[in-house]
Amino acid sequence: GQQVMQIPQYQHVQEGEDFTTYCNSSTTLSNIQWYKQRPGGHPVFLIQLVKSGEVKKQKRLTFQFGEAKKNSSLHITATQTTDVGTYFCASGNNRLAFGKGNQVVVIP
Amino acid sequence: DAGITQSPRYKITETGRQVTLMCHQTWSHSYMFWYRQDLGHGLRLIYYSAAADITDKGEVPDGYVVSRSKTENFPLTLESATRSQTSVYFCASSFQFMNTEAFFGQGTRLTVV
Numbered sequence: 676g677q678q679v680m681q682i683p684q685y686q687h688v689q690e691g692e693d694f695t696t697y698c699n700s701s702t703t704l705s706n707i708q709w710y711k712q713r714p715g716g717h718p719v720f721l722i723q724l725v726k727s728g729e730v731k732k733q734k735r736l737t738f739q740f741g742e743a744k745k746n747s748s749l750h751i752t753a754t755q756t757t758d759v760g761t762y763f764c765a766s767g768n769n770r771l772a773f774g775k776g777n778q779v780v781v782i783p
Numbered sequence: 784d785a786g787i788t789q790s791p792r793y794k795i796t797e798t799g800r801q802v803t804l805m806c807h808q809t810w811s812h813s814y815m816f817w818y819r820q821d822l823g824h825g826l827r828l829i830y831y832s833a834a835a836d837i838t839d840k841g842e843v844p845d846g847y848v849v850s851r852s853k854t855e856n857f858p859l860t861l862e863s864a865t866r867s868q869t870s871v872y873f874c875a876s877s878f879q880f881m882n883t884e885a886f887f888g889q890g891t892r893l894t895v896v
Contacts (some may be wrong), residue, residue, distance in 0.1 A: 693844060694844055710885075720884035763825065765885075770828055771877075774825055
């Protein structure tokens, strides 16, 4: 399977600030998916990127897929308390493998 | 109500007992997955299934058994539970594997004492 590594593992972010979380692979990825898991909840799909260099936006969230399709990032602007949770990237050809996640704590 | 449901939501069992976690989806999705979530390990794939009667091992299959006689059900059995299998278990489904999102159930919190 395609393994992905996420950095950082934990982030404390001041409300109103921006932050970025990264997803890296040593091999070329066929696609990358991002999920968010709220505390006590289950992972919920955010987006999928397929094309090299692809950029997609969802309101304050910007997702990028690297040109070499070996890395991806999620950038959130003007962080809100509702952004708290763990963000996962996932990828795979015949099995959907998840990274370890980036746990985000928002400081009011 | 349509969706993917797991049962039970919480389970406490003793070491050595067999326990089965249920997963049911109403979308007729082809693919189904079982993950376990532990602190510091993220979501690790246990088993997955591409269709009825087709299953395959994931990253951490030891100690687990799955079956998929019907498209909508994908039970996970711990044949002889161990304390190391204490975890939160998530079932997920997707319409097809590539380029479609996975929908997760609410999870089952299993404690082995």
